[in-house]
Amino acid sequence: MASPGTIDTRGSDFARLAHRIADAGLLDRRPFYYAIRMTVAAVAYGGGWALFAWVGDSWWQLLVAAVLAVIFTQFGFLAHDLGHRQVFRTRRPSDAAGLILGNLAIGLGWGWWTTKHNKHHANPNHEDHDPDVSPAVIVWSEDQVARSTGLPRFIAKYQAFWFFPLLTLEAWHLHVASVKALFQPTAKRRGLELGALLVHFVLYFGAVFAVLPPVKALLFLVVHQGLFGVYLGCTFAPNHKGMPVLTKEDKLDFLRKQVLTSRNVRGSLFTDVALGQLNYQIEHHLFPNMPAPNLRKAQPIVERYCQEIGVDYLQTGLVESYGQALRHLHQVGAALR
Known part of the structure; x- marks a missing residue:
C-alpha cells in the first residue's frame, strides 16, 4: 500500500462517488428493517433475562452469561446505528432510543460514546485526533512507542499477545468511562444519562446477586462482561487496526x-449479522448515515470506483484481518524487544 502522504488528492472524487450512491437509492432510510431488528433485539433481551431467572442458582448461568453478552453487543450495534442517524433523520428520536438502548439496557453512556465515535469518524487512525488510537494501554505506532512510559510501554513489548486478554476488560472500561464523562464540565443531559446508568446498574447487579450466591454471581459478571468486551473488541479491531496511522504530515x-485507513471483512450473511454489518467499514466511513443493510449493496460500487481512480481498497477474510492487526501491533513493539 502506498504511503498516505504520497498520494495525490482530488477533492471532487468523493462527490462523484456520492452521486452514484445516491442514484442507487442507498442513502434512503429503512424503517421497516429497523423496526424488525429492534423488535427481535428487544425480544431477545427480555428472553435472555427470563432465561436467567428460570435457570436460577445453577452453573448453567455461565452459559446464560455468554448468551447475554451476545445480546448486549447486538444492542451496542443498534446504538451505533442510532448515533449515525441511520434509523431516524432527526436528533430527538435518535437520542431517546440511544439512551434506552445504551444507558438503560447495556450501561454504556450514549452521549459520551457518540461524541467519541464522531471524533473517530472525522479523523480515523489519526494519532493526534482519533481517540481510538490514543496510547492509553495499547500503542499503535512506532512514534507512540518511543513516547510511551509506564504501563503502555510495558505492554507494548508483547502487546500482540496481550491484545485479546485485555479485551476482557473493555466492557468494564466503557462502563467506567461512561460514568466519568458525565462529571466533566462539557457533559450534556447529565441528570438524565446518569439516572439511566444508575437504573441499569442497580437492576443489573441487583438481579445477579438476588438470583445467584456470591461466588456464582461474581463468576457470572466476569464471564458476561468479559465476553461482552471481547465481542465488541473483535468487531471493531478488524476495521482499522494494522491500517496506516496518520499524522499531521x-x-x-x-x-x-x-478508505486508506479502513479495512473491509468479506463474509456471508452470518458474518454481516455477527459483526453488525460493520465489516463494510470502508462504505460505512464514507457514508456513516447509510442504513446498515445498504452497506452490502454499496460495497461493489465503492470498490469499482476506487479501482477507477487508483485508490487502494482492502478487503480480507475475518481471520486474516486479525492476523494483519496483530502483526502490526507486534511490529510496532519491536524496538522494545
Missing part, C-alpha cells in the same frame, strides 16, 4: 482519508 482528501 498526511494531507488527504475525505475519500482517501476514510
